[in-house]
Amino acid sequence: MRTRGLMTRGNGAGTLEPRVAGRGAGPPVGSSPSGLVARPRWGWVLAGVGAVVVGGWGSASLWLRAGDRVEVVALAGDVSAYETVARGDLRTVRVAAPEGVDVVAASEIEDLVGRVAASDLPGRSLLVESDLFPAGESVVEGGEAVVGVRVGPGAAPVELARGRRVLAVIVPAQTASGDAGEARGVEGWVLKSEDLTTGSQTGELSVSVVVPRDEATEVAAAAADDRLSLVALEE
Secondary structure, three states: OOOOOOEEEEEEOOOOEEOOOOOOOOOOOOOOOOOOEOOOHHHHHHHHHHHHHHHHHHHHHHHHHHHHHEEEEEEOOOOOOOOOHHEEEEEEEEEEOOOOEEOOEEHHHHHHOOOEEEEOEEOEEEOHHHHHHOOOOOOOOEEEEEEEEEEOOOOOOOOOOOOEEEEEOOOOOOOOOOOOOOOOEEEEEEEEEOOOOOOOOOOOOOEEEEEEEHHHHHHHHHHHHOOEEEEOOOO
């Protein structure tokens, strides 16, 4: 007699055992090349879980470090060497705390006003203490004076960098007898140099030269009479 809904299979002993139709075996289990049933590699599974945990911790650490920022002083615009820093030249920014960099805290920004730049400082860069001369230190000392000199082509080196030592060579004015005397030199250094080349004029420079105070009048007079030239000295 047939039983509805049941199927039979042999058990190897000559008897039949019922098997419920529609309830097949579970999903097939893969096998290894040798024919053995492949088992899950729990070592790889655990290693993967560990990698996820470590990666998550690393991401969290980076996020926490990115949030560890401090407010420091930066330059709002370019400041040339030997220029006095004004409040408008400075601004504050928040950055990740740099290790080993002597940045200036934002709370000290007012203390920087009036100090002098020790070199050319590009805008949008962080300000460090060594960028400025010490507080209270004047670039032009008490025994010095600044003289504005305009020199024509050939009367000065092509480039006069700020801080460069120079010799201001003065040619004496001619006397009524036509005897001009001997030229003399006055040592000084360049505070600022600007190229005035425009149109047909070439090589003309406007130079601010720092010279001894007691020589300033003569240097200025020689520059006004086109009797002055500048020679760059060895560093």
